[in-house]
Amino acid sequence: MTPTTPSGGDPRQPSITCTNQLLNKNITWGSTAVSSLFQTDIGMAAEERSSGGSSPSEALEVTEQFGSVTVERHVPRINCPEHIILVVDVCREDGNTSYKLADGSKFSSLYMVKRAITLFLQNKHAIDSRHKFALVVLHESPIWLHDFTNNPREIMSELDELEDAVATSRCDLSLLFDLIARQISLPQCSNPAVAPPPCVFRTIVFYGRSQCLPQFLGGKAVFTHLIQSPHFFLDVLYMHEAPSDENKCEGIFDLLCGLDESGWSYVLEVSRNATKLHNHCGSLLAHPLQRPTQKDVHYTLNGVD
Amino acid sequence: MEIRDSLIRGSVMEQYIRQIGYIKLNGFPGGLCSDLAEITGASESLTVWNTRQDNGVMGETVCESGPGDELLIKVPFAGATLTIRLLFYLREPWMPPDMSFSDIQFLSRISTEDLEDQVPALNNWNCSEDDIIAQLLHQLLQLYKKYQLEKLDDDEVLQFEYRSLLKTLKIGEGDIEILVNSPGHNTSSLLVRLPLSLQDVPPVLIDANPGSATSLLQVTFQGNEGVFVPKLYLSPRVESLIGGANTLALPAVPPGTCLLDYVERVLELLEEKVRKAVLCFETRKQFIAQVLCQFGCAVMEYDAERFSKVVLMFEVKDFHFLTFITLGQLFPQQQAPKIVLQSLYHNSPREPYSKEYSDQKYSPQWTPEEMVRNVRDVILSNVSSFQMSSIRTN
Numbered sequence: 182m183t184p185t186t187p188s189g190g191d192p193r194q195p196s197i198t199c200t201n202q203l204l205n206k207n208i209t210w211g212s213t214a215v216s217s218l219f220q221t222d223i224g225m226a227a228e229e230r231s232s233g234g235s236s237p238s239e240a241l242e243v244t245e246q247f248g249s250v251t252v253e254r255h256v257p258r259i260n261c262p263e264h265i266i267l268v269v270d271v272c273r274e275d276g277n278t279s280y281k282l283a284d285g286s287k288f289s290s291l292y293m294v295k296r297a298i299t300l301f302l303q304n305k306h307a308i309d310s311r312h313k314f315a316l317v318v319l320h321e322s323p324i325w326l327h328d329f330t331n332n333p334r335e336i337m338s339e340l341d342e343l344e345d346a347v348a349t350s351r352c353d354l355s356l357l358f359d360l361i362a363r364q365i366s367l368p369q370c371s372n373p374a375v376a377p378p379p380c381v382f383r384t385i386v387f388y389g390r391s392q393c394l395p396q397f398l399g400g401k402a403v404f405t406h407l408i409q410s411p412h413f414f415l416d417v418l419y420m421h422e423a424p425s426d427e428n429k430c431e432g433i434f435d436l437l438c439g440l441d442e443s444g445w446s447y448v449l450e451v452s453r454n455a456t457k458l459h460n461h462c463g464s465l466l467a468h469p470l471q472r473p474t475q476k477d478v479h480y481t482l483n484g485v486d
Numbered sequence: 487m488e489i490r491d492s493l494i495r496g497s498v499m500e501q502y503i504r505q506i507g508y509i510k511l512n513g514f515p516g517g518l519c520s521d522l523a524e525i526t527g528a529s530e531s532l533t534v535w536n537t538r539q540d541n542g543v544m545g546e547t548v549c550e551s552g553p554g555d556e557l558l559i560k561v562p563f564a565g566a567t568l569t570i571r572l573l574f575y576l577r578e579p580w581m582p583p584d585m586s587f588s589d590i591q592f593l594s595r596i597s598t599e600d601l602e603d604q605v606p607a608l609n610n611w612n613c614s615e616d617d618i619i620a621q622l623l624h625q626l627l628q629l630y631k632k633y634q635l636e637k638l639d640d641d642e643v644l645q646f647e648y649r650s651l652l653k654t655l656k657i658g659e660g661d662i663e664i665l666v667n668s669p670g671h672n673t674s675s676l677l678v679r680l681p682l683s684l685q686d687v688p689p690v691l692i693d694a695n696p697g698s699a700t701s702l703l704q705v706t707f708q709g710n711e712g713v714f715v716p717k718l719y720l721s722p723r724v725e726s727l728i729g730g731a732n733t734l735a736l737p738a739v740p741p742g743t744c745l746l747d748y749v750e751r752v753l754e755l756l757e758e759k760v761r762k763a764v765l766c767f768e769t770r771k772q773f774i775a776q777v778l779c780q781f782g783c784a785v786m787e788y789d790a791e792r793f794s795k796v797v798l799m800f801e802v803k804d805f806h807f808l809t810f811i812t813l814g815q816l817f818p819q820q821q822a823p824k825i826v827l828q829s830l831y832h833n834s835p836r837e838p839y840s841k842e843y844s845d846q847k848y849s850p851q852w853t854p855e856e857m858v859r860n861v862r863d864v865i866l867s868n869v870s871s872f873q874m875s876s877i878r879t880n
Contacts, residue, residue, distance in 0.1 A: 259790045300830060303838050304808060307828065308787050308797050456831070460806045463799050463830040468787040479783035480801040484866050 255411045258471050259377040262311035264329050266361060266382065267298060267336070270319040270389040272348035277391075278422055280455050290420055291345040293458060294387050298340060301462040302333035308466065315364070316340070319386075321349050323357045325364055348390060355399030357386075362403045367410045383414040383469055386437075391421045391428040394436060408442055414469040415440060418461055419450040447475045498579045498613070505619045506557065512617075515624035518663055518677055518702060519562035519719075526558050557583075559623065563630070564665035565675040565704040565717070570626060572619070582611035585626070592633055604629045631659075637666035643712065644674055647745045654746055655753070657681055675706040678749065682756050687727060687764055690791045695723040703752055705745065713741060716748070728759035769854070770794060770813045773823070776854040777811065780862070799830075802869045806830055808838075809865060822848035823857065825864055829876045839876040843868045 271291060279287040288296075305312050313329040314336045327339050361384060368378045388395065397404065407413045417437045424430040430452075438448050449461040464478065472478075506525065509515070514523035559570045569588035575581040587593060602609060607622040615621075638645040648664055651657070661679040680701040684692060692699070702719040716739065720731040728734070737751055770793040777796050778785060786808065788796035798809045808828040814821045828840035845864050852860070 257790075260787050300833065300838055303833065303836075304828065304830065307810075307838070307840075456804075459830050460801075463806055463808065466786045466797075466799065466808070471785060471787055471790070473783050473785070477783050480799050480806065482781075482784075482800040482802050482862065482866060482869075484863075 255374055256381075256470055257375065257377050260309065260468050260471060261378055262309070262313065262380045263305075263468065264313045264315070264365065264380050264382045265305070266315045266317060266365075266384040268317040268319055268323065268357065268384060268386040269294065269298070269340075269343065270352075270387055271343055271345045272320060272352075272390050272393070273345035274348040274390055274392055276422075278453055280453050280458075282455055288455075289345065290389055290453075291343065293455060294389070294420060295340050295343065297458050297462045298387070299333075299337055300459065301465060302336055304463075305466055306331070306333045313380075317357070317360065318343065319352070319357065319388075320346055322353070323360045325360060328364075348393065350393065351398065352388075352390065352393050352395035353398040354395050354404065355397045355401070358404040358407060359399070362407055367407075368412050370412075373411045378412050381412045381414065381469060383416065385416045385418065385465055387418050387420065388433075388437065389420045391430050391433070394429060394433055414445065416447040416465055417449065418458075418465065419448070420458065421450065421452055423452050444474060445469065447472075449475075498576050501579070501614060502574065502576065504616050508616045509620045509623070512620065514559075514561065515620050516627045517561055517563065518661075518679055518700075523562065524558075524560040526560075557619075561627065563627075564634075564663035564677045565706055566665055568630065570623070572622075579613040580611065582608045582622070587630075589630070592630060595633060596629065600629065604632070631663065634664050634666055638664065641666055641674065644707070648676070650746045651678060651749060654750065655681055673706055673708055675704065677702055677704045680749070680753050680756065682724070682753065682760070684724070684727065684760065687760065688767060691763065691767055692723050692727055695721075695726045697721060697723055699723045701756055703749060705749075711741065712743075712745075714739060714743075714745065714748075716752070718752070727763050728756065734759070766815070766817065766819075767793070769818050772854040773813060773818075773857060776858045777861075780858055800865065802866065805869065805873050807869070807872065810840075811861060818850045818857075820850075823861055825861060827865065827868065827872045832876045841872055841875065843872075 273289075273291070277290060279289055280293045281287050302314060305314075310331060313331045314327075314333065315325070315329045316327040316336050316339050318324045318326050327336055330336065365382050367382065368380065370376045370378055408415065417440065419434055419437055421430045421433070422428055434448075434450055440446065441448055447464060447467075449464065451457045451461055509525060514525070517523065555574045555576050557572045557574070559572070561568045561570065567588070571586045572583040573585075574583045585593075605622065605625040607618060607625055612618055638648060644664070644666065648662065651662060652659065655661075655678070657679065661681075662676060664674070664676040666674050680703055682699070682701045684699045698721055700719075700721040701724055704717040704719065706715045706717075707713070708715065716736050718731045718734060718736060720728075725731065734755070737748070737755070739748065774788055774793045774796055777798075778788070781798055781800075784798045784800055786797040786799055793813070795810070795812050798811075800807060800809055807830060810824075810826040810828060812824040812826070814824065817823060822845040825843045825845065826840050827843065829838045832839045843864055845860060847860060848857070
């Protein structure tokens with residue numbers, strides 16, 4: 182696969198000024214400044230607490246600004262193990278198009294997402310082998326296909342078996358989050374702003390339909406309960422046909438963006454561009470407690486200071 | 487009569503087992519290497535000991551006793567092992583146990599007054615107390631220590647060295663065990679607990695190993711020339727910070743070496759190692775902070791406890807890739823940061839394609855800022871070739 186230049190407009194553009202924003206946070210090289218950069222330096226946080234030294238709020242809460250919205254972090258930036266729920270939409274709609282690579286070969290959308298998730302699993306495991314993965318299949322109703330495992334091969338062999346199926350007319354998000362809520366138990370921390378959690382849960386929804394608007398047909402109560410936990414995260418990767426008057430891509434994408442109530446989710450979209458799909462899976466490798474907000478990401482490596 | 491007998495014996499047995507359990511739970515009382523003490527039911531025959539038994543009546547009780555009535559306790563002491571054998575009269579549980587020791591001279595030198603004075607458990611043997619055996623062992627060990635210290639009067643040089651160690655290292659009598667002319671050998675040995683403090687070490691570096699942070703130096707004297715052989719023991723908590731005791735090269739002991747000077751040198755060596763480990767940690771932290779400062783918007787994950795790793799995603803000319811930067815134990819003085827680029831697109835064949843790139847120009851004298859800038863330069867100069875090889879391998 183030769184990398185191709187990304188195409189298509191992206192409603193959520195990464196902010197290019199983010200690096201400056203980070204540097205403008207007045208970071209100098211005194212040891213107190215370093216400690217405020219590391220909320221997770223538990224030893225130092227403990228010292229500050231016991232000695233009553235510098236104000237605890239400086240060490241524990243970092244607010245980040247993008248645009249006019251201030252988003253607060255409420256959990257220490259520790260790289261605790263993640264329990265990642267991969268939700269794969271296997272619906273195949275009428276008139277769906279394939280991914281075409283530079284050498285002319287064609288692959289179905291499901292094939293592509295399987296490949297991209299495989300690389301995601303392998304890379305995430307290489308970053309930290311403690312991370313665990315579960316697999317949910319989204320068709321008529323969501324099915325919990327494989328429980329949490331830190332062996333990526335188990336998920337990969339389930340993925341191999343997946344086949345696409347004729348698209349259903351509805352996508353009920355209530356069923357999905359009900360299922361997830363039943364399968365996981367969120368960490369109970371008495372002081373989540375300070376205590377590092379034993380793990381965090383992250384759901385990544387790979388949604389693939391361009392005609393069907395996903396909806397909360399059974400209400401949002403369970404979803405709201407999950408999303409208010411500082412240890413639960415939701416990311417979405419939306420793979421769709423080229424937006425046109427014949428489909429509902431824009432509306433669906435707006436709806437998916439609306440699922441990001443905390444400001445910390447990554448909602449990404451791609452339309453039949455294999456490279457961009459894999460790049461997005463790269464972005465999704467980032468640990469939710471340590472990654473910048475989506476608007477602040479900036480991956481370009483420059484040679485000039 | 488028989489049933490009542492066995493009932494009594496049964497409950498006595500239970501009590502006895504509880505008393506042994508107490509020691510196993512709370513640890514052997516006293517002794518610098520108490521966690522290495524061994525307690526087992528005696529299985530050897532008694533004939534070797536009988537002829538040297540000074541106290542108590544053996545007779546019929548011995549013949550009828552089963553292995554459950556005897557305890558064999560092996561206590562490490564000043565580099566040798568002191569074995570204490572206790573024989574219990576389970577049919578007459580109000581009787582204190584008979585005792586014998588591997589150091590045969592010990593009992594013969596101890597007066598009855600000393601025993602009454604220093605080992606009150608014998609006269610107040612309360613068999614219903616859970617910790618009575620533990621108390622007895624503790625008192626016996628203290629008496630043995632005292633006995634050794636009295637023997638020091640016959641060895642002026644060793645006595646002087648013992649006192650200087652106490653004074654110069656500012657340690658207490660409980661921190662040194664000394665064995666003067668151990669039975670059967672013509673050597674003396676001592677074991678000293680070095681006052682190595684891990685107080686200023688960031689907890690994250692040692693918390694994986696709970697327990698005491700103990701450093702013990704054992705010194706065995708050979709002959710009368712003051713020649714000695716040193717050996718170092720470190721508890722796991724210390725070893726996890728500065729490495730295994732056998733990896734640390736102790737200074738040589740040329741003839742005429744003063745013991746006190748030597749012990750001080752060893753202590754300094756350990757303190758230097760601790761300082762270095764903490765400094766490495768601080769440098770790693772500064773390096774990671776600098777990475778976050780320069781590339782925080784590209785971070786995937788970083789080790790927020792030990793600061794040994796950071797993973798980023800970069801894009802160069804529309805090519806995206808992962809970068810793993812790892813800081814080893816020998817960073818910064820002897821090791822550059824390890825840089826591995828990894829593909830987001832290609833497996834080769836089962837793992838994502840990856841390649842390590844070394845940093846030829848690295849210098850430990852650089853500031854963290856310079857180190858990070860150099861890492862960036864290494865990445866930039868290798869991206870194209872990485873891109874090419876990752877495609878080719880697919």
